[in-house]
Amino acid sequence: MSSTSLNKLLLPLIFSSRLTLTISSRQFSKSLPSTMRFVQFKPLNGNGSNPQRLGVQLERNGDIINLSTVDPSMPNNLVQFLEGGTELIEKAKRLVSQCKSMIKLSEVELLPPVTRPDKILCIALNYKDHCDEQNKTYPETPFFFNKFPSTIVGPFSEVTCPANVTRYLDWEVELAVIIGKRTKNVKPHEAMDAVFGYTIAQDISARDWQKPTRNGGQWLFAKSLDTFCPLGPSVVMKEYLQDPHDVTLTCRVNGQTKQNASSSNMLHKIPNIVSYLSEMITLLPGDVILTGTPAGVGVFRKPIESLKPGDVVESEISGIGKIQNKIV
Numbered sequence: 001m002s003s004t005s006l007n008k009l010l011l012p013l014i015f016s017s018r019l020t021l022t023i024s025s026r027q028f029s030k031s032l033p034s035t036m037r038f039v040q041f042k043p044l045n046g047n048g049s050n051p052q053r054l055g056v057q058l059e060r061n062g063d064i065i066n067l068s069t070v071d072p073s074m075p076n077n078l079v080q081f082l083e084g085g086t087e088l089i090e091k092a093k094r095l096v097s098q099c100k101s102m103i104k105l106s107e108v109e110l111l112p113p114v115t116r117p118d119k120i121l122c123i124a125l126n127y128k129d130h131c132d133e134q135n136k137t138y139p140e141t142p143f144f145f146n147k148f149p150s151t152i153v154g155p156f157s158e159v160t161c162p163a164n165v166t167r168y169l170d171w172e173v174e175l176a177v178i179i180g181k182r183t184k185n186v187k188p189h190e191a192m193d194a195v196f197g198y199t200i201a202q203d204i205s206a207r208d209w210q211k212p213t214r215n216g217g218q219w220l221f222a223k224s225l226d227t228f229c230p231l232g233p234s235v236v237m238k239e240y241l242q243d244p245h246d247v248t249l250t251c252r253v254n255g256q257t258k259q260n261a262s263s264s265n266m267l268h269k270i271p272n273i274v275s276y277l278s279e280m281i282t283l284l285p286g287d288v289i290l291t292g293t294p295a296g297v298g299v300f301r302k303p304i305e306s307l308k309p310g311d312v313v314e315s316e317i318s319g320i321g322k323i324q325n326k327i328v
């Protein structure tokens with residue numbers, strides 16, 4: 001059995017228990033990451049004009065391979081990297097397998113794994129349980145909204161609640177798809193070719209701006225205020241996430257579980273979402289697609305709940321990791 005297939009077998013074990021970590025890490029070679037997890041990062045006390053780098057993160061301890069160190073010609077951001085196509089992806093895999101030195105996670109700040117994508121597209125009402133909690137019928141045709149790329153903040157960044165603009169922030173943990181290449185008019189059966197990988201998103205929403213009576217019923221401000229899209233911690237390449245329709249999404253607020261569901265609850269699956277969108281809009285490398293949130297959001301709780309400054313929102317997806325954002 002090759003070490004790659006061995007690693008694949010071990011992955012679920014590693015995710016299911018921290019205790020297995022010490023035992024199974026012996027199975028990995030010192031420098032080979034078990035999965036390709038892309039991060040953008042900068043040194044904690046960095047200075048200089050553009051300290052942001054692209055790296056590959058080790059699953060077992062979070063340490064990072066600085067791709068620029070191994071090859072100074074590597075791009076410093078994921079969008080440019082993906083624009084380089086399969087050639088650059090294969091090169092990154094080679095560099096990683098040769099790399100001997102890592103940076104400790106404690107020495108860097110993790111940035112959002114994608115910055116300045118061309119667009120963020122989001123599907124509404126895509127989980128059965130989320131439709132059920134608001135007595136909505138399951139949409140036969142998917143419907144979409146968007147968030148501006150400027151909403152993106154890091155996996156551990158603060159989310160701003162501008163008190164004089166909104167009084168009603170809500171949480172929505174979502175599986176985010178990262179597009180790998182220029183894509184137009186793909187059929188569902190070929191749509192997965194367009195997908196590079198997955199990350200975790202928080203679709204922070206200002207519910208008071210989502211009402212039909214506010215802003216003419218447009219969701220613009222509800223979804224696109226500054227800091228409304230925490231992303232991260234890494235983009236896991238698609239071949240290292242066994243089944244995106246069988247991961248558990250969890251959202252905790254101040255340690256209390258609010259959302260906890262399987263992505264098997266998705267109504268429109270990823271190939272159909274990508275295919276549908278690609279008929280409308282050309283998808284570009286680095287584009288982010290939020291695939292919907294499960295039940296448990298604040299607005300449909302009894303009594304209604306919302307986020308207040310000081311609250312800590314933790315969003316987790318099995319096989320990807322965890323992000324944590326404080327409301328300020």
Ligand SMILES: *[C@@H]1O[C@H](CO)[C@@H](O)[C@H](O)[C@H]1NC(C)=O
Pocket residue numbers: 045046047048
């Ligand atoms: C900033 O960079 C300069 C030169 O590279 C270095 O001498 C200095 O110590 C750095 N400052 C910090 C706070 O890291």
Ligand SMILES: *[C@@H]1O[C@H](CO)[C@@H](O)[C@H](O)[C@H]1NC(C)=O
Pocket residue numbers: 041042043053066068069072103108
């Ligand atoms: C990453 O590597 C580049 C090129 O060697 C270097 O300039 C940069 O400081 C490194 N970043 C960190 C955080 O080590």
Ligand SMILES: *[C@@H]1O[C@H](CO)[C@@H](O)[C@H](O)[C@H]1NC(C)=O
Pocket residue numbers: 133134135300
């Ligand atoms: C959905 O229907 C149930 C049962 O009729 C009701 O208790 C609940 O308030 C409704 N929820 C919404 C969001 O309308």
Ligand SMILES: *[C@@H]1O[C@H](CO)[C@@H](O)[C@H](O)[C@H]1NC(C)=O
Pocket residue numbers: 162164165
């Ligand atoms: C909202 O509050 C911020 C900070 O307190 C202030 O800078 C801004 O001008 C205010 N905006 C409006 C529309 O009142």
Ligand SMILES: *[C@@H]1O[C@H](CO)[C@@H](O)[C@H](O)[C@H]1NC(C)=O
Pocket residue numbers: 248257260261262
């Ligand atoms: C969340 O869901 C998982 C899988 O369905 C289950 O094992 C776990 O107990 C749930 N956790 C909570 C806090 O409800």
